[in-house]
Amino acid sequence: xxxxxxxxxxxxxxxxxxxxxxxxxxxxxxxxxxxxxxxxxxxxxxxxxxxxxxxxxxxxxxxxxxxxxxxxxxxxxxxxxxxxxxxxxxxxxxxxxxxxxxxxxxxxxxxxxxxxxxxxxxxxxxxxxxxxxxxxxxxxxxxxxxxxxxxxxxxxxxxxxxxxxxxxxxxxxxxxxxxxxxxxxxxxxxxxxxxxxxxxxxxxxxxxxxxxxxxxxxxxxxxxxxxxxxxxxxxxxxxxxxxxxxxxxxxxxxxxxxxxxxxxxxxxxxxxxxxxxxxxxxxxxxxxxxxxxxxxxxxxxxxxxxxxxxxxxxxxxxxxxxxxxxxxxxxxxxxxxxxxxxxxxxxxxxxxxxxxxxxxxxxxxxxxxxxxxxxxxxxxxxxxxxxxxxxxxxxxxxxxxxxxxxxxxxxxxxxxxxxxxxxxxxxxxxxxxxxxxxxxxxxxxxxxxxxxxxxxxxxxxxxxxxxxxxxxxxxxxxxxxxxxxxxxxxxxxxxxxxxxxxxxxxxxxxxxxxxxxxxxxxxxxxxxxxxxxxxxxxxxxxxxxxxxxxxxxxxxxxxxxxxxxxxxxxxxxxxxxxxxxxxxxxxxxxxxxx
Numbered sequence: 001x002x003x004x005x006x007x008x009x010x011x012x013x014x015x016x017x018x019x020x021x022x023x024x025x026x027x028x029x030x031x032x033x034x035x036x037x038x039x040x041x042x043x044x045x046x047x048x049x050x051x052x053x054x055x056x057x058x059x060x061x062x063x064x065x066x067x068x069x070x071x072x073x074x075x076x077x078x079x080x081x082x083x084x085x086x087x088x089x090x091x092x093x094x095x096x097x098x099x100x101x102x103x104x105x106x107x108x109x110x111x112x113x114x115x116x117x118x119x120x121x122x123x124x125x126x127x128x129x130x131x132x133x134x135x136x137x138x139x140x141x142x143x144x145x146x147x148x149x150x151x152x153x154x155x156x157x158x159x160x161x162x163x164x165x166x167x168x169x170x171x172x173x174x175x176x177x178x179x180x181x182x183x184x185x186x187x188x189x190x191x192x193x194x195x196x197x198x199x200x201x202x203x204x205x206x207x208x209x210x211x212x213x214x215x216x217x218x219x220x221x222x223x224x225x226x227x228x229x230x231x232x233x234x235x236x237x238x239x240x241x242x243x244x245x246x247x248x249x250x251x252x253x254x255x256x257x258x259x260x261x262x263x264x265x266x267x268x269x270x271x272x273x274x275x276x277x278x279x280x281x282x283x284x285x286x287x288x289x290x291x292x293x294x295x296x297x298x299x300x301x302x303x304x305x306x307x308x309x310x311x312x313x314x315x316x317x318x319x320x321x322x323x324x325x326x327x328x329x330x331x332x333x334x335x336x337x338x339x340x341x342x343x344x345x346x347x348x349x350x351x352x353x354x355x356x357x358x359x360x361x362x363x364x365x366x367x368x369x370x371x372x373x374x375x376x377x378x379x380x381x382x383x384x385x386x387x388x389x390x391x392x393x394x395x396x397x398x399x400x401x402x403x404x405x406x407x408x409x410x411x412x413x414x415x416x417x418x419x420x421x422x423x424x425x426x427x428x429x430x431x432x433x434x435x436x437x438x439x440x441x442x443x444x445x446x447x448x449x450x451x452x453x454x455x456x457x458x459x460x461x462x463x464x465x466x467x468x469x470x471x472x473x474x475x476x477x478x479x480x481x482x483x484x485x486x487x488x489x490x491x492x493x494x495x496x497x498x499x500x501x502x503x504x505x506x507x508x509x510x511x512x513x514x515x516x517x518x519x520x521x522x523x524x525x526x527x528x529x530x531x532x533x534x535x536x537x538x539x540x541x542x543x544x545x546x547x548x549x550x551x552x553x554x555x556x557x558x559x560x561x562x563x564x565x566x567x568x569x570x571x572x573x574x575x576x577x578x579x580x581x582x583x584x585x586x587x588x589x590x591x592x593x594x
Contacts (some may be wrong), residue, residue: 002174005277006297008049009083009172010056011165013040014073014100016093016122017291019065020406025288026089031149034061035088035112038151039161047165050332050356051198052420055169066097074102077423082128083172086110086164087126095126101135104175104204104592106168106549110161127568136548136567136589139166143521146491163565167546171592173297175204177394179342180276180294183212183302186339190468191529192300192340198474201591203346205491208294211378212307215271223290224270225281228327232266235327237336242318243435243452246500251441258438261447265316269326272301273334284594300340304444313439313448314338318398319484322348322360324419324530325401325427331419333358338398343466343474344531351464351535354542356418358402359457360534362393362505365498367524377490384486385508389520391532393463394498396443397436403503403534404433405456405483414459415484416536437501454495455505457485463507464543466552467528473591476547477556478540481509505534510558517558524557541565553586555579 015036018024040057047055058080059462064087077085085100090112100107107130123139131138142157153161179199186192196207205209218224226457227489245252253261274282278293301307301314310591320326321334335352337345337359369389378537382390405414406429407422417426436449444450463479484506486494495504509523516522540559548566557579564578566585573588574581 001336002051003277004050006173006177006295007081007335008051008053008056009169009345010058010081011043012073012080012082012085012167013057013059013076014085015060016087016089016098017063017065018072018091018093019135025065026447029063029219031090032088033059034151035090036060036492038112038153039086039088042153042158042161043165046162047169048356048418049169050352052418055165057100058107065091065128066094071097074100076354077178084165086161088112089122092124095122095129099129099135099137101312103135106164106171107135108140108168110157111139119431123126128244131569131572133269134589137411137564139568140164140186144466157242160565163478163542163545166354166542167549170546171549173353174349177297178206178208178295179345180299181207181208181209181340181342182214182272182275182299183307183340183445186302186304186341186401188277189339189341190560191341191343191531192302193340194300194340195468198468199342199346201594202474202552204593208296210275210294212302212383213267214275215307218271218290219267220491220554222543223282223285224267224274225285229266229270232270232327233263236262236266239431240434242449243437244407245438247438247441253438253441253447257447258449261312261438261449264312265449268314269317269320272299272336273321275299276334291514297430298335298337298345300342300345302340304339304558308444308446308448311446313396313444313450315397315439315448315450316436318361319401319451322358322361322398322400323402324417324422325430328375330422330427332356333400333419335359339397341531343468343529347464347466347533350543350546351533351539354539355535355537357416358400360393360399360403360416362399362504362532362534363530364391364527364532365394366392367394367521368494369521373490373494378565380411380487380490382416384463385437385482386506388511390484390509391507391509392494393496393521393532394469394502396499396533397439397452397502399451399503401430401451401453403429403455403505404453405429405459406433414456422546434503440499452499452501453503454491455483457483457506459483459536460538461507462536462537462539463532463544464507464540465532466530472553474552476543476554477526477528478543478554478559479509479517479556480495480538480540480558481507484508507534511560516556548582548585551586551589552593553583555583
């Protein structure tokens with residue numbers, strides 16, 4: 001079953017040229033088109049879509065010297081499904097005649113830094129035109145002067161090219177898709193009051209909604225692939241070990257009840273996926289309408305309490321769909337938020353599209369100060385990255401199993417990787433480090449199984465949250481940091497104070513002495529909601545670039561200034577306090593799809 005049954009946006013490359021015939025243009029035709037082809041090869045060799053296939057590029061049929069050729073290029077881009085564009089040139093061109101005028105398409109300009117021809121002069125002129133016309137574009141200008149005809153891509157240019165493309169593909173991929181709200185508001189959580197205006201105007205997506213009785217109907221009427229259910233059931237029996245029952249005597253359930261809960265949990269996972277992306281097998285079973293799905297790339301399951309008071313919780317469903325593997329093997333995760341927290345679902349979606357990897361949904365549950373840890377653990381002293389305290393990321397067993405940290409990056413450090421880079425051995429390690437426990441009866445009277453694991457320490461990680469503020473709209477906070485290891489006895493002492501059946505990540509943000517990042521306590525104290533998303537890697541800069549494309553301000557982050565990459569128009573709103581300038585720019589331009 002393909003987890004990404006959608007078409008992917010292509011990168012449009014626009015080679016622009018000095019339009020003066022009679023010696024000037026003719027001398028530049030070959031080198032300009034070579035620059036475009038070099039960029040296309042660079043992207044194809046370095047970027048992949050969610051399904052693992054190389055990113056596709058579309059190059060204008062001719063160099064663009066004026067409006068006629070710009071229009072021909074645009075016609076081709078529309079026909080070929082181009083979702084973002086980058087204009088490249090080694091020379092002077094006619095700025096306002098050659099620019100990309102599509103208001104919704106993320107766009108960048110790479111002006112060659114050479115002295116023989118003024119590609120950088122065109123870059124400055126064209127960016128000024130974009131700013132004047134209200135069409136923000138990213139400017140890419142290398143630090144070092146290169147010789148004419150040099151087709152290499154300097155490292156600083158490559159970094160910006162990749163940042164722009166990753167964020168631009170995310171923007172273009174989201175457009176026209178949907179968020180599927182499975183149920184309504186969970187326990188009064190504001191994030192699960194789904195704001196369709198946010199999804200429509202900022203992300204270009206629609207909100208689809210179903211009642212949770214759809215699950216009951218499909219379960220009762222066998223609206224799922226029975227062969228896949230059998231395969232999934234056998235896989236679960238082999239790979240999902242059931243652990244200790246931590247319930248008190250009044251809430252302990254029988255073996256028969258556990259077996260029934262496992263069956264229902266597996267069916268729920270199949271049904272949730274089918275609701276999101278459809279399943280052609282359902283048509284063969286006589287369920288033509290149900291086979292189509294809701295064209296959803298992100299979803300949320302309300303669960304508590306109207307479902308979980310009577311039926312198994314959604315922990316297994318959410319954990320396995322959010323992971324990069326299941327009974328069908330390795331595949332792209334399905335973004336499914338606990339408690340229908342649509343804002344966290346959006347954050348998970350952003351992280352997945354920027355990194356092609358699984359995301360961890362978690363509560364930002366507790367700040368543990370060094371003194372508090374020492375007090376409850378017989379004097380243990382936090383040290384190293386954790387010396388200023390740690391944050392406890394934990395939720396009710398729904399986090400992606402990739403979050404165990406049993407996958408390794410190229411340096412051997414724990415990570416969460418794109419599914420095509422995960423080895424079979426790493427899949428087995430993730431499964432072995434995860435145990436499944438009968439859910440706590442006072443939380444989940446309807447039963448279900450909750451996962452338990454501990455994230456390995458030493459993972460570079462980024463914690464983010466999208467919030468909605470009345471009068472402002474969506475806004476984002478970002479905290480780069482690391483996962484932390486604790487001695488077993490210390491972990492057990494701290495972890496058991498909350499719920500021993502849930503997965504735990506100990507997180508230490510990177511402190512830089514600026515704003516709220518003066519202490520770990522202040523990061524916790526200024527977090528905007530009860531939930532967060534954890535992404536592998538220090539990728540706060542990618543989130544900032546994506547947010548600027550969508551016109552969502554970032555009000556809290558610890559990303560170094562030299563890593564921040566926003567459209568050149570943002571400079572017009574201030575070059576000193578970039579956070580304030582970001583707010584002014586986003587307010588001035590408004591939502592991308594307004």
